Amino acid sequence: MALTGGTEPRVRRAAVNLFADKGFHGTGIRELAQAANLSSASLYHYMGTKEDLLAGIMRDALTRLLDAAGEIAGSTADPRARLAKLVALHVCTHALRPAETQVVDNEVRSLSEPARHEVVRLRDAYEEQWALAISDGMAAGRFVAGDPGVTRRALLEMCSGVARWYSPHGALSLDDLAAQYAALALRALGCVDRASGADLATAGEIVARVWGLPS
Amino acid sequence: MALTGGTEPRVRRAAVNLFADKGFHGTGIRELAQAANLSSASLYHYMGTKEDLLAGIMRDALTRLLDAAGEIAGSTADPRARLAKLVALHVCTHALRPAETQVVDNEVRSLSEPARHEVVRLRDAYEEQWALAISDGMAAGRFVAGDPGVTRRALLEMCSGVARWYSPHGALSLDDLAAQYAALALRALGCVDRASGADLATAGEIVARVWGLPS
DNA sequence: TCGAGCCTATCGATCGATCGATCGGCTCGT
DNA sequence: ACGAGCCGATCGATCGATCGATAGGCTCGA
Numbered sequence: 152m153a154l155t156g157g158t159e160p161r162v163r164r165a166a167v168n169l170f171a172d173k174g175f176h177g178t179g180i181r182e183l184a185q186a187a188n189l190s191s192a193s194l195y196h197y198m199g200t201k202e203d204l205l206a207g208i209m210r211d212a213l214t215r216l217l218d219a220a221g222e223i224a225g226s227t228a229d230p231r232a233r234l235a236k237l238v239a240l241h242v243c244t245h246a247l248r249p250a251e252t253q254v255v256d257n258e259v260r261s262l263s264e265p266a267r268h269e270v271v272r273l274r275d276a277y278e279e280q281w282a283l284a285i286s287d288g289m290a291a292g293r294f295v296a297g298d299p300g301v302t303r304r305a306l307l308e309m310c311s312g313v314a315r316w317y318s319p320h321g322a323l324s325l326d327d328l329a330a331q332y333a334a335l336a337l338r339a340l341g342c343v344d345r346a347s348g349a350d351l352a353t354a355g356e357i358v359a360r361v362w363g364l365p366s
Numbered sequence: 367m368a369l370t371g372g373t374e375p376r377v378r379r380a381a382v383n384l385f386a387d388k389g390f391h392g393t394g395i396r397e398l399a400q401a402a403n404l405s406s407a408s409l410y411h412y413m414g415t416k417e418d419l420l421a422g423i424m425r426d427a428l429t430r431l432l433d434a435a436g437e438i439a440g441s442t443a444d445p446r447a448r449l450a451k452l453v454a455l456h457v458c459t460h461a462l463r464p465a466e467t468q469v470v471d472n473e474v475r476s477l478s479e480p481a482r483h484e485v486v487r488l489r490d491a492y493e494e495q496w497a498l499a500i501s502d503g504m505a506a507g508r509f510v511a512g513d514p515g516v517t518r519r520a521l522l523e524m525c526s527g528v529a530r531w532y533s534p535h536g537a538l539s540l541d542d543l544a545a546q547y548a549a550l551a552l553r554a555l556g557c558v559d560r561a562s563g564a565d566l567a568t569a570g571e572i573v574a575r576v577w578g579l580p581s
Numbered sequence: 582t583c584g585a586g587c588c589t590a591t592c593g594a595t596c597g598a599t600c601g602a603t604c605g606g607c608t609c610g611t
Numbered sequence: 612a613c614g615a616g617c618c619g620a621t622c623g624a625t626c627g628a629t630c631g632a633t634a635g636g637c638t639c640g641a
Binding site for chain 3: 179180181191192195200201
């Protein structure tokens with residue numbers, strides 16, 4: 152049974168990768184077991200149901216993302232810098248943890264009801280940080296944008312796409328990637344100010360910390 | 367067996383909706399049959415395999431999108447206006463045909479090899495029109511952007527997200543939606559010129575025509 | 582005009598395979 | 612001796628797909 156501290160690492164690692172690239176319904180229990188070097192029966196020593204495993208993955212990833220966003224929001228008063236950091240956070244998270252983020256972004260529909268609401272609530276709380284940064288920027292006359300809801304969704308989707316194509320082994324460094332997305336977002340908001348490299352590096356460090364990665 | 371003109375409309379309509387909201391692997395043959403008011407056996411009178419049905423849906427949607435993009439590219443020399451029209455085309459298509467576009471965007475991985483390459487080729491040809499508009503604009507000094515590949519992917523993903531949330535019954539009209547996205551995209555490209563409403567309306571008409579919708 | 586032949590559309594029944602999940606039991610380290 | 616870790620065997624359910632059959636309509640030649 153899954154402990155409170157989370158599922159056994161092997162199992163979770165195998166699951167997140169398979170769910171990300173074949174989808175939840177496209178991944179079989181036996182396939183999952185093989186990827187974790189276990190029999191399908193042993194799998195159930197570590198997890199509840201297949202769906203519990205999915206819910207755990209999503210809850211964990213969203214909690215980390217939400218914590219990071221809260222930290223940025225609490226420490227960055229200027230809406231321009233705050234939004235730039237949120238963009239960098241979102242982009243770096245999607246670039247460094249493409250499997251987890253793709254599962255979060257694509258598999259909400261595979262969750263049934265008790266867990267689904269919880270995950271949606273977490274996602275909404277995270278998006279609310281973006282909404283606040285955008286409305287603060289508009290109230291301060293720093294952002295020129297139409298409907299703030301449309302803008303928020305457009306920017307979020309733009310950044311999420313990173314998980315589908317970015318490779319850390321390619322020519323583009325993570326810092327460059329984050330800087331480009333921050334620049335795109337700020338320009339889209341009608342804001343000519345450039346995001347400082349230091350601000351974006353902060354986001355990168357937070358991502359590394361909340362995921363326990365070498366920075 | 368599927369005729370050259372495409373699968374029976376009832377079947378295709380049921381399939382595209384189910385595939386869009388439960389995923390290809392999350393949709394069963396019996397569920398599909400029920401949605402089309404047929405027995406699961408009768409379904410096979412109209413289609414080949416379940417995967418053939420998916421491939422047909424994707425091929426059809428991508429062909430329509432590619433034709434429309436070609437028409438715009440062939441008739442719009444100025445890269446700013448061309449990109450604005452491509453954005454409007456993409457956004458209107460995703461807003462008016464959310465089921466088809468979500469299937470195209472999310473289910474490529476469910477296709478196996480002969481069909482998958484064909485679909486990827488169509489998608490690449492479509493994206494090439496965006497790449498040309500962006501590189502033309504940069505060459506003409508109209509667009510200020512970093513890596514053109516990053517910019518292209520960012521803008522495409524931004525626009526594709528529309529299929530996940532837009533409702534034609536909401537407060538936001540399709541014209542406003544297209545105009546907002548075009549403005550976001552042009553600003554992101556460092557281009558202050560406003561897209562003309564007439565240009566965007568052209569894109570809306572093309573969408574209605576290629577999909578046989580009332581305009 | 583009739584009926585043989587054929588085609589389309591439909592279905593109930595069922596195929597073998599695989600699905601997610603459980604069972605009882607084995608083997609260790611403690 | 613006991614529980615954590617693990618597995619072969621197997622459960623009932625469902626999967627995608629196929630079977631043979633039926634009913635109705637169209638087109639012929641006689």
